[in-house]
Amino acid sequence: MGFKLWLQILLLFPTLSLSYQFFDYADALTKSLLYFEAQRSGRLPYNQRVTWRHHSGLTDGLEQGVDLVGGYYDAGDNVKFGLPMAFTVTMLSWGVIQFRDEIAAAGELRHALEAIKWGTDYFIKAHTHPHVLWAQVGDGDTDHLCWQRPEDMTTSRRAYKVDEENPGSEVAAETAAAMAAASIVFRRTNPHYSHLLLDHAQQLFEFADKYRGKYDESIGGAKGYYTSVSGYKDELLWAAMWLYKATDNLHFFNYTIHNAISFGGITWPITEFSWDVKYAALQLLASMLPREGKTEQEKHILEEYTTKAEHYICANLNLNNGPANVQRTPGGLLYTRQWNNMQYVSNAVFLLTVYTDHLRSTNQNLSCPRNPSVGPDEILSLVQSQVAYILGSNPMGLSYLVGYGRDYPKRVHHRCASMESYRDTKTFVGCTQGYDHWYGRRSPNPNVVVGAVVGGPGSNDEFSDRRGNFMQTEACTYNTAPLVGVFARLNSMVNTTTLVSSV
Numbered sequence: 426m427g428f429k430l431w432l433q434i435l436l437l438f439p440t441l442s443l444s445y446q447f448f449d450y451a452d453a454l455t456k457s458l459l460y461f462e463a464q465r466s467g468r469l470p471y472n473q474r475v476t477w478r479h480h481s482g483l484t485d486g487l488e489q490g491v492d493l494v495g496g497y498y499d500a501g502d503n504v505k506f507g508l509p510m511a512f513t514v515t516m517l518s519w520g521v522i523q524f525r526d527e528i529a530a531a532g533e534l535r536h537a538l539e540a541i542k543w544g545t546d547y548f549i550k551a552h553t554h555p556h557v558l559w560a561q562v563g564d565g566d567t568d569h570l571c572w573q574r575p576e577d578m579t580t581s582r583r584a585y586k587v588d589e590e591n592p593g594s595e596v597a598a599e600t601a602a603a604m605a606a607a608s609i610v611f612r613r614t615n616p617h618y619s620h621l622l623l624d625h626a627q628q629l630f631e632f633a634d635k636y637r638g639k640y641d642e643s644i645g646g647a648k649g650y651y652t653s654v655s656g657y658k659d660e661l662l663w664a665a666m667w668l669y670k671a672t673d674n675l676h677f678f679n680y681t682i683h684n685a686i687s688f689g690g691i692t693w694p695i696t697e698f699s700w701d702v703k704y705a706a707l708q709l710l711a712s713m714l715p716r717e718g719k720t721e722q723e724k725h726i727l728e729e730y731t732t733k734a735e736h737y738i739c740a741n742l743n744l745n746n747g748p749a750n751v752q753r754t755p756g757g758l759l760y761t762r763q764w765n766n767m768q769y770v771s772n773a774v775f776l777l778t779v780y781t782d783h784l785r786s787t788n789q790n791l792s793c794p795r796n797p798s799v800g801p802d803e804i805l806s807l808v809q810s811q812v813a814y815i816l817g818s819n820p821m822g823l824s825y826l827v828g829y830g831r832d833y834p835k836r837v838h839h840r841c842a843s844m845e846s847y848r849d850t851k852t853f854v855g856c857t858q859g860y861d862h863w864y865g866r867r868s869p870n871p872n873v874v875v876g877a878v879v880g881g882p883g884s885n886d887e888f889s890d891r892r893g894n895f896m897q898t899e900a901c902t903y904n905t906a907p908l909v910g911v912f913a914r915l916n917s918m919v920n921t922t923t924l925v926s927s928v
């Protein structure tokens with residue numbers, strides 16, 4: 426972290442204690458990967474490090490005659506939602522593809538690969554036929570009536586699928602993207618597994634494309650929880666892009682070019698990236714593709730993708746004109762919306778970090794409407810300031826990465842963390858018993874969901890650490906996933922910058 430940024434932070438928050446000036450990114454990285462163990466569903470392995478969790482969901486899929494044991498709970502409840510789970514795995518995989526050496530240097534590569542494989546092993550099970558994908562287990566409505574540890578669940582574990590009659594292009598395409606990206610991750614270390622993932626990815630993409638339909642119309646239980654606002658066209662382009670990266674097959678490149686206009690890939694500028702809306706990340710990937718050997722028309726479409734990607738980056742830097750920028754809180758946090766704002770921040774810092782390295786390796790600057798020559802360092806200092814905010818340099822003095830630093834949210838909206846651990850008491854906690862005995866308690870959660878990134882503060886940097894305040898205190902797997910690579914990247918700079926001597 427540069428000295429200038431420190432001065433800025435100290436001027437903004439003169440009461441900050443000196444201990445906040447050093448961020449232990451390696452510690453943040455280690456913790457972020459522990460979180461994925463806390464979210465595991467299924468039979469936990471002997472080397473499970475988060476020991477307040479135990480086996481759960483061992484009959485998932487049984488009613489439907491399919492083995493759906495495993496995968497991840499998305500957040501503080503016990504539902505396995507396919508779309509955010511797949512997006513989480515795509516982002517973890519992209520992080521490893523981009524920052525593999527940095528993650529390995531910090532000694533965390535094995536854990537990162539395990540976090541990805543816990544997801545992809547589940548996707549392999551859930552993809553039972555070329556045109557069948559089991560895309561959800563449990564449902565939000567019945568799950569939310571109860572406050573139970575996953576180890577005790579008595580709620581419906583009904584499984585839901587998408588198929589030719591009930592298509593679901595968002596979830597099929599996102600799962601294709603996740604498996605294609607993961608196939609790149611495992612290419613060298615586990616070539617057989619990598620091939621298997623790629624086969625599934627190609628079949629799922631073909632299914633998603635040929636049988637088009639909104640997944641939340643086929644899986645009613647996804648609506649209201651993970652309704653797809655942007656539809657499936659962004660996921661189709663995004664999956665094709667990942668398949669192109671995984672295969673080098675021009676058929677997939679063609680797809681992203683020929684559908685760029687009709688699918689909205691280059692149609693409108695966008696300033697957010699999330700489990701739902703993938704255009705900005707797709708545009709960024711397209712903008713980094715080499716132009717050699719491309720036709721004039723292809724080059725033209727790639728230029729359009731690039732313009733939109735730059736709009737996203739400039740918006741985060743506050744360097745677009747007028748309202749086309751991402752808002753910030755008075756304390757400087759990028760602010761998109763009230764409910765789980767932190768997801769947009771972690772996705773943004775990931776894209777900004779990737780883009781910084783792209784500019785650096787191609788020796789370019791970015792041109793924004795309000796600054797024609799933005800260098801990579803300027804973009805990286807925005808990343809550093811956002812990560813500093815997440816880790817505790819903020820008006821509340823709280824780290825929004827749970828378990829990191831001295832002070833962090835203690836009442837995370839998380840069923841399992843809020844109750845006595847199954848390890849300590851096997852006494853069954855019934856559906857409403859959890860609400861009666863645990864939910865409303867003032868005291869901190871008995872278990873710390875280390876590595877979880879909560880929804881985070883509101884537009885005025887305010888944060889209320891109450892279990893019932895789920896917009897701010899619930900954490901989601903896709904909040905942490907993009908930060909894994911970012912922490913590793915920032916950690917790799919610590920040894921090469923003057924951080925320690927400048928403090």
Ligand SMILES: *[C@@H]1O[C@H](CO)[C@@H](O)[C@H](O)[C@H]1NC(C)=O
Nearest residue numbers: 674675676677678679680683
């Ligand atoms: C790409 O699309 C063009 C136009 O539709 C077609 O002529 C060409 O054969 C396609 N190439 C591949 C590799 O699919």
Ligand SMILES: *[C@@H]1O[C@H](CO)[C@@H](O)[C@H](O)[C@H]1NC(C)=O
Nearest residue numbers: 788789790798799800801803
């Ligand atoms: C990028 O911009 C910085 C100043 O912001 C300037 O010093 C540098 O020379 C520029 N680099 C390129 C490649 O244009």
Ligand SMILES: *[C@@H]1O[C@H](CO)[C@@H](O)[C@H](O)[C@H]1NC(C)=O
Nearest residue numbers: 527530531916917918919920
């Ligand atoms: C940074 O330096 C320390 C001490 O020399 C070393 O243990 C650590 O592995 C280095 N970190 C990275 C990311 O290279």
